[in-house]
Amino acid sequence: MKPTEKDRELLALLGENARMPVATLAKKLLLSRTTVQARLERLEKEGVIAGYGVRLSDAYSSSLVKAHIMITLAPKVLSQVCATLQRIQAVKSLHSVSGTFDLIAVIEAPSISELDQLVDEIGMIDGVERTLSSIILSTRISR
Numbered sequence: 571m572k573p574t575e576k577d578r579e580l581l582a583l584l585g586e587n588a589r590m591p592v593a594t595l596a597k598k599l600l601l602s603r604t605t606v607q608a609r610l611e612r613l614e615k616e617g618v619i620a621g622y623g624v625r626l627s628d629a630y631s632s633s634l635v636k637a638h639i640m641i642t643l644a645p646k647v648l649s650q651v652c653a654t655l656q657r658i659q660a661v662k663s664l665h666s667v668s669g670t671f672d673l674i675a676v677i678e679a680p681s682i683s684e685l686d687q688l689v690d691e692i693g694m695i696d697g698v699e700r701t702l703s704s705i706i707l708s709t710r711i712s713r
Contacts, residue, residue: 587625588622635685639672639674639675639677642698642699642701647697658677660684661675664676
């Protein structure tokens with residue numbers, strides 16, 4: 571399925587506020603309410619929209635300490651390490667990357683000491699050979 575320009579505009583509006591009423595979405599998109607409802611149903615049915623979630627306030631989000639943890643793995647342990655990282659709620663995303671490291675985990679914690687514990691926990695996972703952490707000081711662009 572290839573989303574149209576209006577579909578992308580609709581998705582962008584939902585990204586800003588997933589609870590925006592259909593009537594408001596329709597007004598912003600200059601479409602009828604029934605057209606927007608049909609687009610939403612189609613995007614859900616086709617799997618483009620997999621669900622709706624919570625967007626945290628800037629005040630709460632900025633209170634969290636975030637870091638990128640670059641991870642080097644031993645051979646043939648990728649699936650086991652990913653399964654273990656999946657169970658750690660503080661791991662917000664995990665990316666396979668090319669280059670010196672095998673994975674980059676983005677983690678969030680309420681404090682530096684808890685972040686430090688998380689980095690230690692990740693480093694202790696069987697198959698993790700090395701980690702390198704970079705604390706995120708500020709976010710310049712977030713879409």
